[in-house]
Amino acid sequence: MPRTILVVDDNQNMLQVMRMTLEEADHQVLTAKSGEAALAFLDHADLDVILSDLKMPGMSGEAFIALARQQRPDVPVIVVTAYGSIRSAIQCIKSGANDYLTKPFEPEELQFAVQSALRLRDLTQENSRLQAVIQGAQPYRRLVGKSPVMVRLQEQIAQVAPYRSNVLITGESGTGKEAVARTIHEEGPRSDQPWVPINCSAIPYDLMESELFGHVRGAFTGAIRNRMGSLEQADGGTLFLDEIGDLDIGLQVKLLRVLQEREFSPVGGKMVQKVDVRIIAATHHDLKQQVKQGLFREDLMYRLDVYPIRVPPLREREGDVNLLANAFLAQLRAEMDKGVHCFEPAALALMDRYPWPGNVRELHNAVERSLLSCKGSVMTVADLPHRLIDHPVAEKRADPLSLTSLAGEDLESWLEQAERRLIRDALDKSQGVQAQAARLLGISDRSMWHRLKKLGIQVSRMAQQKTV
Numbered sequence: 001m002p003r004t005i006l007v008v009d010d011n012q013n014m015l016q017v018m019r020m021t022l023e024e025a026d027h028q029v030l031t032a033k034s035g036e037a038a039l040a041f042l043d044h045a046d047l048d049v050i051l052s053d054l055k056m057p058g059m060s061g062e063a064f065i066a067l068a069r070q071q072r073p074d075v076p077v078i079v080v081t082a083y084g085s086i087r088s089a090i091q092c093i094k095s096g097a098n099d100y101l102t103k104p105f106e107p108e109e110l111q112f113a114v115q116s117a118l119r120l121r122d123l124t125q126e127n128s129r130l131q132a133v134i135q136g137a138q139p140y141r142r143l144v145g146k147s148p149v150m151v152r153l154q155e156q157i158a159q160v161a162p163y164r165s166n167v168l169i170t171g172e173s174g175t176g177k178e179a180v181a182r183t184i185h186e187e188g189p190r191s192d193q194p195w196v197p198i199n200c201s202a203i204p205y206d207l208m209e210s211e212l213f214g215h216v217r218g219a220f221t222g223a224i225r226n227r228m229g230s231l232e233q234a235d236g237g238t239l240f241l242d243e244i245g246d247l248d249i250g251l252q253v254k255l256l257r258v259l260q261e262r263e264f265s266p267v268g269g270k271m272v273q274k275v276d277v278r279i280i281a282a283t284h285h286d287l288k289q290q291v292k293q294g295l296f297r298e299d300l301m302y303r304l305d306v307y308p309i310r311v312p313p314l315r316e317r318e319g320d321v322n323l324l325a326n327a328f329l330a331q332l333r334a335e336m337d338k339g340v341h342c343f344e345p346a347a348l349a350l351m352d353r354y355p356w357p358g359n360v361r362e363l364h365n366a367v368e369r370s371l372l373s374c375k376g377s378v379m380t381v382a383d384l385p386h387r388l389i390d391h392p393v394a395e396k397r398a399d400p401l402s403l404t405s406l407a408g409e410d411l412e413s414w415l416e417q418a419e420r421r422l423i424r425d426a427l428d429k430s431q432g433v434q435a436q437a438a439r440l441l442g443i444s445d446r447s448m449w450h451r452l453k454k455l456g457i458q459v460s461r462m463a464q465q466k467t468v
Helices: 012-024 035-041 061-071 083-094 107-141 148-160 177-186 205-213 249-261 287-292 298-304 320-336 345-353 359-373 392-396 411-429 434-441 445-455 459-467
Strands: 004-008 028-032 047-053 077-082 099-103 167-170 195-199 238-242 278-283 307-310
Touching: 004 012, 004 035, 012 028, 012 107, 028 035, 035 047, 035 061, 047 061, 047 107, 061 077, 077 107, 083 099, 099 107, 148 177, 148 307, 167 177, 177 195, 177 238, 177 278, 205 249, 249 298, 287 298, 320 345, 320 359, 345 359, 411 434, 411 445, 434 445
Parallel strands: 004 028, 004 047, 047 077, 077 099, 167 278, 167 307, 195 238, 238 278
Antiparallel strands: none
């Protein structure tokens, strides 16, 4: 692959020799006869290596190299100097140059020095890319969001993380239940102990028992050696049981014993093993409904549901879509090495209007697909998936304040109905707690009281109706 090399030397013959030698190695060569002229090349996006003479009229090599290191710290610099100026070359290396060549030199020496500098350049770029991946992944792994429901979720995590109590996480598919579970583990005292996730819906029944409890040699056909199960692997740490609602009813009995006695026996084994493990379970099912249908044991549900946490769907997280989209963009552009810096405002507005039935997982997928489509440095509406652009709800909500939305009503009546709907919705979400509803609406408690009085909304009646 051709690389771009900048050669700076006031000697035309030396400049020509170095250019020809490097072009023979298939490099693209930029040449300058002075430090002043070379400054114009420092903005070259694909610049890979700089070779500069020390003794030049006008701007000295030392001054040019200092500026080059300041403006392009990512580009290695090789000092080219006569034998009598080695002391100056060493001083340049102390100031940031990466290597030096003494004149006269063989073509092979020049090519070797450049190849070494290119390897350094590649390692530096790879290190920067990996650092960006790590930093970009962190916002995704932690819980990104400033909406009231996410603030409440983070408060719940802080409350339960320090203890070993079992936690049951509920929420729609794609809301980030595993991310919540992982955060609980990482913020608790077991963070340096094993984290073992297992998906109860992804493993067939005949393998699930062995997956959980392990087995001894000869327990069944194909059991040619002892196998450690997930429970034993998680000893001292956390076992995350994703989609616990899909666990077979027969295995639920055995899991209940673990929760009650903190012990288990491997499949085919008689020895009882003690285990110290925190259980965090998650499901998108309504376990109470499954209990009524005989699909889930009630005693197991209560053992798991010591501290319930509901992860809100994305449509309830006002203002979080743009935060998440930008966090995913930072993560994915580093992983995919794409030069996309941001979303255009119209694209962010469209994503904010979309209802996201697949929740955070769907948003991550949409950003990744958009990044693959984007050819510029800014993500536009045209880069977004068609399901977002063509969605009828997104189109309907695109202009909620249009004249057609009045539907024959006068403005005052329309505003009063809109205000009434918003207040009732806030009261529903806060279960009738006026102060909490006021916070959801972004108004003061006093303003909330005046609005309730003006609109004739009886909070106590609403609360009574909800309890009937």
